[in-house]
Each structure stands twice: as structure tokens, then as C-alpha cells.
Amino acid sequence: MAQHFRVGRLSQEIQREVNDILLKRVRDPRVKDVTITGVEVSGDLQHATIYYSILSDKASDEKKVQTGLDKATSLIRGELGHRLSIYVTPEIKFERDKSVQYGDHINELLRKLHSTDKF
Template identity: 70%
Template structure:
């Protein structure tokens, strides 16, 4: 069963990326990248993790609102593209790992600068 969940996750991620690029016309979701998908074992709920290029909190809030607004369109498009008995409920959540990775890179950069100054 886990193998099937993994395959469905990959398919949903590919299709959601395609839908965001080609079908969603909302300017708030431009620059949104789907980074991960977490599908429940019963295939009823999917959590879609995304990142944006901007570090501004206002842009993140706008992107979240845009994705929430487009949720119905995305779900109906998934229903047409993926053959599942029931299309899962979609929840969008900003991926904090990208920002955390940037923070770690900045700390390492500062550490190297401090060592170079010694």
C-alpha cells in the first residue's frame, strides 16, 4: 500500500505543478514551487508544501491566499487528470525547510568569514 501512496504522491505533485503553471491565472501564485506532497494512507487528504522566491511575509500571505482560492480549480483538474475513486482534500502549507536551509547557509558563511579574519 505504501508503494501506491508514493506513486500517487508523485503523480499529484507533477499535476499540481502543471496546473499552477498552465491553468491558475492568479498573480499571487506566480513563483510558487511545489516542494513536497504528503498524502494520507487512505488517500483522502493531501498536504501540499510549497515555497516562494520572496522572503517577504506579505508575499507569503498573498501566495497562501491565492492557493487557497485556487484550491477548488486544482482539485477539479486533478479529478480530470488522475484516476482515483475520490480526489483527496487539499491543504497548502508553506515549506519551512527552504528558509531553514538558507538560514544554515548564512550561518556557515558567517563562520567561514570569521575564520578567514583570524
């Protein structure tokens, strides 16, 4: 049970710190408008998947952002190592958070349904 709380606490810490690192330390313009939406840490605290969202829906922008984040991964992991008080800094991987797009899709469907109900 205590391990579950530790994983959750570490996820929150990583999310807060990565947001701060992206704002203050990473100077790559490709990752300027990235928002960290969540972090999943493995049970053994060795791996962390960091989910992000961007405002653009263009595939080219998504690819640029992913490339920028991949380039900044070692810097971000190093900074996390300095900022977090844990024995081993987890390996990090960035993935686009699809839930934002899915939510927009659901909202659009609801709008269409609502507009057809008026007639």
C-alpha cells in the same frame, strides 16, 4: 507494503500535476512564482498536504500567495480529479515549505563560521 508504494506514487503524481495546473490553468497573479516542493498524502489517500515555496521572504507576499492558493484549491482539486485515475480525489491543503528558509539560515551560519575561521 503495496499501500506505501501507492502513497508515494500518488504523491509524485499530485506534485507533477499541481505544478502543471498552476502553470497552465490558474491565472491568479498571486501564485505566479510558486514552486511545489513536495506532497504528503495520508495513508487512506483522503488528504494531501501540498508544500510550496516562493522566492520572496516578505510576510505580505507569503500571505498573498497563501490567499491565492486557497482561492484556487477547488479548481486544482477538480483538475486533479480529471487527471488522476483514482476513485476519490484527496482533499488538498497548501502549506509553505519552511525547509528552504531553514536551509538558507544554515548556509548563512556556515558562511559566518567560515569567515570567522579565516582570521
